[in-house]
Amino acid sequence: MRFENVLTGFIPEARGRDGLTLAVLLAxxxxxxxxxxxVKPPAWGPPGPARADAGAWAAYLDEQAAATLDQARELTGELAGKEIGENAAYLAYTHKGSGRGLVELARKRSADVVVIGSAPSGGKDRIALGSTADQLLHASPVPVLLAPRGYADEPPAALERLTVxxxxxxxxxxxxxxxxxxxTGLDLPLRLVTLVLRSGRPARAEEEMLARLRDQAAADLKSAARGHRRRTQVEVEILEGxxxxxxxxxxxxxxxxLVICASSDSGPLRRVFxxxxxxxxxxxxxxxxxxLTRQP
Structure with missing residues (x-):
């Protein structure tokens, strides 16, 4: 899997900066x-004399989108320098829903991934799923990458490891x-982790169950890692709680x-779910x- 076109949705807020920072890092x-x-809303205009107001509203939306993209262009230049900043594409797209607009745009632009920031309701260094993420996570034809809240405050210099x-x-x-x-393409180590959750049962039953779960998880991780170590460094780890x-x-x-999750096996093919x-x-x-999107 290669990333040749990274698409990010930007708004002039902290979450927009978080998503753009991560998108620039990946690009x-x-x-x-x-x-x-x-992504700007459509300027629905009623018929009759009110059309003049509708025209003013449409002009305002265009002006706001242009100002937003100017800010994104300046920030991209600060984050990535002129080479990426000047070669990037900055565009306004009209849609009623920001997430659905990005879904359409991902198809039209042949994007390989869509990057956004966390909804503002999330805590520092956490990801909250707002309406934009919800729309993307039910319909995107390409992987969706979510930045935690505050990611732009202290971004890493580079990606260091992928964890599945x-x-x-x-x-x-x-x-x-x-x-x-x-x-392999990024010359990064890969880590596979499996979560083992305690049930809260009586101590002896709990320990017996956990021992079986740990053994099964270890066997599953060993099997999953087999064959990939020839191409890249692969670690396995069981996380318990x-x-x-x-x-x-x-x-x-x-x-x-960077954490990677598979889509649910019950979701639609070639979609994020x-x-x-x-x-x-x-x-x-x-x-x-x-x-990631669900593959056949």
Missing amino acids: RQTGARLTVAA AYRRGPGADAAVKRAAAIA RNVAQAMRAGTWLPGE LGDTSIKIVRAATRPVMI
Whole structure:
């Protein structure tokens, strides 16, 4: 899997800067072309005398979109220098929903990934799923990459490692294969992690159950890593906790870590579709998370 065209949606807010910072980082490291989009609402105009007001509203929306893209262009230049900033495409796109607009734009621009920031309701270094992310995570034809809130405040100099949240199944195995290809292309190590959750049962029953789960997880991770170590460095790790958030905190996360999740096996083919566990991982992660599309 290669990244040749990175698309990011930008708004003149902190979450817009977070998403753009991550998009620039990915474009710079992969050599991809960057497309920055400002999705603006349509200027619906009533018939009759009110059309003049509708025209003024449309002009205002165009002016706001142009100002937004000017800010994005300046910020991109600061983050990436003239080479990426001047070669990037900056465009306004009209749609009622920002996420659905980015879905359409991803198809039209042949994007390889869509990058956005967290909704403002999330805590520092956390990802919250707002309406834009929700629309993308149910319809995007390409992977979606989410930046945690505040990512632009102290961004890493480069991506350092890819971590795949692994649970045995066709979707996760396909995700490992695609992640291994990305890691090889970027000359990065790959880590496969499986979450083992405690049930809260009586102590003896709990320990017996956990021992079986650990053994099964270790066997699954060994099998998943087999064949990929010839191309890149692959680590495996079991993260344990009473819930997904606690298990995620048990791991060690590099500043330039990128987490990869597979779409749910029950979702539509070649679309992003999150299952319950993946949603919990996204919300618990303190690093950017990429959700891959479901492959046949």
